[in-house]
Amino acid sequence: METNYPILLSPFTVRNVTFKNRMLMAPMGYCVDNSDGVMHYDNLDYYAKLASTGIARVTTGDCPVNCIDAGYGGGKMHLALYDNPNLMMVKGSITKYVQALHRHNAAAFVELMHEGQSAFRPQNIDGS
Numbered sequence: 001m002e003t004n005y006p007i008l009l010s011p012f013t014v015r016n017v018t019f020k021n022r023m024l025m026a027p028m029g030y031c032v033d034n035s036d037g038v039m040h041y042d043n044l045d046y047y048a049k050l051a052s053t054g055i056a057r058v059t060t061g062d063c064p065v066n067c068i069d070a071g072y073g074g075g076k077m078h079l080a081l082y083d084n085p086n087l088m089m090v091k092g093s094i095t096k097y098v099q100a101l102h103r104h105n106a107a108a109f110v111e112l113m114h115e116g117q118s119a120f121r122p123q124n125i126d127g128s
Helices: 041-052 087-102
Strands: 012-014 017-019 057-064 107-113
Touching (some): 041 057, 041 087
Parallel strands (some): 057 107
């Protein structure tokens, strides 16, 4: 295929990961409410459709690393990457995410999220 952008469409390697081209998706969420922390089927379809466009890397929106800082909306719209009661289902949804992207030869990335200092909300000790 002839193109005006041969470098953009050429593969490149970072450590041991080879990307098929230089089109890398920034972290984007498609937030479908899913209170159990599992990636919703609509999210899976969204990311698979992005991968089918030919981009080399798809990255999920922010995923909390612990339940204390599950973020805005109480974490209801996030893939929960912390120890929770639905951990096996979360692992299954991550596997489906990776498989869906690999079908299109795209790398699957996850944006990890921690709210930093604001994640720790000290309890009111004096009772006032």
